[in-house]
Amino acid sequence: MSLLGGGIFKGMAVTLRNFVGSYFKKERLVTNDYAWQPEGDSELPQRASEYPKEQGEQLSDTTTVTNYSRNFPMLLHDGTEGSNPMDTIRCVACQICERECPPQCIYIEKMYDENGKYIKSPAKFDIDVSVCMSCQICVEVCPFDAIVMNSQFELSTPDRFDGLLLRRDDLLKSNNYYHQIHPEEAAARDQKIADEKAAKEAKKKAAAEAAKKKAAEKSKAEAEVKAKEAEGSAATESDGKQEAAE
Amino acid sequence: MMCNYFRFGGLRNDVPEGWMDRARKVVDEFPAFLDEYEKLLCENEIILSRTQGVGVLSRELAISAGITGPMLRASGEPYDLRKVDAYGIYDRFQFRVPYGEAGDCYDRFMVRMLEMRESIEILKQALAAVPEGPVMGNAPRVFKPKPTEVYGRIEAPKGELGFFLIADGTTKPYRYRVRPPSLVNLTTLRDMCLGQKVADAVIILGSIDIVLGEVDR
Numbered sequence: 001m002s003l004l005g006g007g008i009f010k011g012m013a014v015t016l017r018n019f020v021g022s023y024f025k026k027e028r029l030v031t032n033d034y035a036w037q038p039e040g041d042s043e044l045p046q047r048a049s050e051y052p053k054e055q056g057e058q059l060s061d062t063t064t065v066t067n068y069s070r071n072f073p074m075l076l077h078d079g080t081e082g083s084n085p086m087d088t089i090r091c092v093a094c095q096i097c098e099r100e101c102p103p104q105c106i107y108i109e110k111m112y113d114e115n116g117k118y119i120k121s122p123a124k125f126d127i128d129v130s131v132c133m134s135c136q137i138c139v140e141v142c143p144f145d146a147i148v149m150n151s152q153f154e155l156s157t158p159d160r161f162d163g164l165l166l167r168r169d170d171l172l173k174s175n176n177y178y179h180q181i182h183p184e185e186a187a188a189r190d191q192k193i194a195d196e197k198a199a200k201e202a203k204k205k206a207a208a209e210a211a212k213k214k215a216a217e218k219s220k221a222e223a224e225v226k227a228k229e230a231e232g233s234a235a236t237e238s239d240g241k242q243e244a245a246e
Numbered sequence: 247m248m249c250n251y252f253r254f255g256g257l258r259n260d261v262p263e264g265w266m267d268r269a270r271k272v273v274d275e276f277p278a279f280l281d282e283y284e285k286l287l288c289e290n291e292i293i294l295s296r297t298q299g300v301g302v303l304s305r306e307l308a309i310s311a312g313i314t315g316p317m318l319r320a321s322g323e324p325y326d327l328r329k330v331d332a333y334g335i336y337d338r339f340q341f342r343v344p345y346g347e348a349g350d351c352y353d354r355f356m357v358r359m360l361e362m363r364e365s366i367e368i369l370k371q372a373l374a375a376v377p378e379g380p381v382m383g384n385a386p387r388v389f390k391p392k393p394t395e396v397y398g399r400i401e402a403p404k405g406e407l408g409f410f411l412i413a414d415g416t417t418k419p420y421r422y423r424v425r426p427p428s429l430v431n432l433t434t435l436r437d438m439c440l441g442q443k444v445a446d447a448v449i450i451l452g453s454i455d456i457v458l459g460e461v462d463r
Contacts, residue, residue, distance in 0.1 A: 004291065005291060006289070006291075007288075007289030007290045007291050007294070008290055008291055008292065010285055010286075010289060011285060011286040011287065011289075011290050013285075014282055014285050014286045015286070018282075067262075068262045070249065133249070134249040134250075135249060135250035136249060136250055136258070137250065
């Protein structure tokens with residue numbers, strides 16, 4: 001060691017260089033709060049002070065987060081914007097996701113009509129996002145592709161109980177919205193659904209054809225048997241005639 | 247990364263486009279930052295006088311108390327599960343295991359500083375060797391093991407992270423126990439603090455580098 005305090009001065013020099021550098025290096029000028037760029041200007045990172053531009057604006061309702069962003073689940077319906085989402089909801093309240101959910105943050109109640117008959121849709125579908133750990137297991141187990149991940153992340157609220165409990169109507173989003181936030185995944189999922197449907201129809205058709213064929217074969221066989229019988233009887237008849245002639 | 251990305255059989259999906267390049271960039275740039283940290287801290291006289299000779303943990307005590315990780319290595323025992331067990335693919339990487347002599351707070355600090363450089367070396371080799379191909383194998387979703395006991399362990403940043411499982415032949419484990427390194431490492435706090443000043447207790451606690459989630463058992 002050469003000089004007492006030399007190490008401290010060395011450290012101070014590092015601090016000074018970083019301090020001065022933060023005023024001149026362009027990439028260090030502002031802290032990039034969100035991993036997104038404002039439209040048009042891709043040079044400068046977005047300043048946190050410019051957001052939100054308007055009261056109540058939701059950044060994540062637009063396609064500003066990346067394709068890979070996943071936060072909390074949402075429910076899909078096939079309807080368009082104006083229609084009642086409950087008419088086309090994909091969820092049938094089978095409760096598989098409720099059972100599989102590791103932190104058990106999903107609560108489902110089945111819907112019944114006035115006669116007590118089970119209509120295939122959920123009366124209640126609550127997700128407690130303060131408990132949800134974004135594991136995506138509900139998405140993977142869902143056989144109806146009804147639940148997928150949303151990328152909306154601005155869920156801060158002054159009410160930590162009801163405010164963080166997302167109800168069925170908060171969770172319902174259209175398939176178009178899903179296509180907006182995760183285009184590739186949504187396209188793949190739609191393709192999968194279409195394939196499954198096609199496979200099902202093909203199977204049905206094949207089954208119907210097989211049944212038809214079987215029926216045809218059966219009738220043919222019956223006809224053959226009948227024909228044989230007829231031949232046999234004709235033969236016996238002719239035999240009888242011959243005998244009679246002799 | 248915590249969102250169920252790693253799972254039995256592989257990963258949920260492939261890394262995003264451009265991720266590998268970004269990772270390589272971090273690996274290339276990080277040593278420059280490490281140089282900066284070392285200039286800032288390692289020769290600072292205040293840090294030297296507050297850490298050298300403070301909170302000495304002898305090698306014998308460290309071994310008999312079951313200390314693992316950087317704390318054990320700082321006490322002069324070059325024991326690293328990545329070398330001892332060579333689990334996973336760690337036998338494919340070239341890296342060194344830094345270890346200290348005195349076992350004081352400064353040694354623990356320096357061992358961690360040196361380990362960061364070795365970690366960067368491992369990452370560099372790993373990134374160069376990542377193969378193309380499917381990211382998910384065919385792992386069964388539900389698995390029924392024979393009744394048995396298993397203990398698996400890895401080298402975590404704090405030390406040996408162990409998982410003990412007893413299977414009773416059903417799909418659910420009969421007993422599942424995690425051995426957290428922080429909890430075990432914290433047990434020697436008293437021995438290290440004896441004979442030291444009160445103000446040093448904070449430094450000693452900091453040099454153990456606990457995670458409270460692991461200590462809370």
